[in-house]
Amino acid sequence: GQQVMQIPQYQHVQEGEDFTTYCNSSTTLSNIQWYKQRPGGHPVFLIQLVKSGEVKKQKRLTFQFGEAKKNSSLHITATQTTDVGTYFCAGDSGSARQLTFGSGTQLTVLP
Amino acid sequence: NAGVTQTPKFQVLKTGQSMTLQCAQDMNHEYMSWYRQDPGMGLRLIHYSVGAGITDQGEVPNGYNVSRSTTEDFPLRLLSAAPSQTSVYFCASSAGTGGGGGYTFGSGTRLTVV
Secondary structure (H helix, E strand, C coil), rough: CCCCEEEEEEEECCCCEEEEEEEEEEECCCCCCCCCCCECCCEEEEEEECCCCCEEEEECCCEECCCCCCCEEEEECCCHHHHHHEEEEEEEEEEEECEEEECEEEEEEEE | CCCCCEEEEEEEEEECCCCCEEEEECCCCCEEEEEEEECCCCCEEEEEEEEEEEEECCCCCCCCEEEECCCCCCEEEEECHHHCEEEEEEEEEEECCCCCCCCCCCCCCCECCC
């Protein structure tokens, strides 16, 4: 079945440093989504990427979808303490009509 | 707009007991799913539904049943609880195929089976 790998599993950064998490799928995706989960909370949808090579920005967050539509990344510029949480990618292969989530990257921002 | 409402928020069961986790959404979404979240394993799909009367199995369906009699409700039934089902359960809904446009998640049910 479809597998979505995400690295790193944990990342500790000093406030103001940049952060990147990477996502790789075993199959070509029709779209990829990113979610953020605060400690003790539920996943919250951030963005969806659909096109090959697509880049989208949300303030300090930059999302990329690879040319082959099998990998993606989320980059946060100048992290803030409000960025703390676990970031998940989720891939949709299009055929199963369901999302497969990566295991997430837990971000800690040290003040 | 309540979004996705899950009840209960917390539950402790004894091994062998059964229970139903409730999920309701008021966004008229066709797609609904149940996920379980365990430390270090992300979110794993249990069952999903693409519309009223239609359900299908996800990655980890054993020990769970679902039904979708209405668009709004998608309950998850634990048939005979086991300690391995200790987890956080999330219900999610989406207007699009495979969560297209993003899933809205409920606040979760934290289940402990002793």
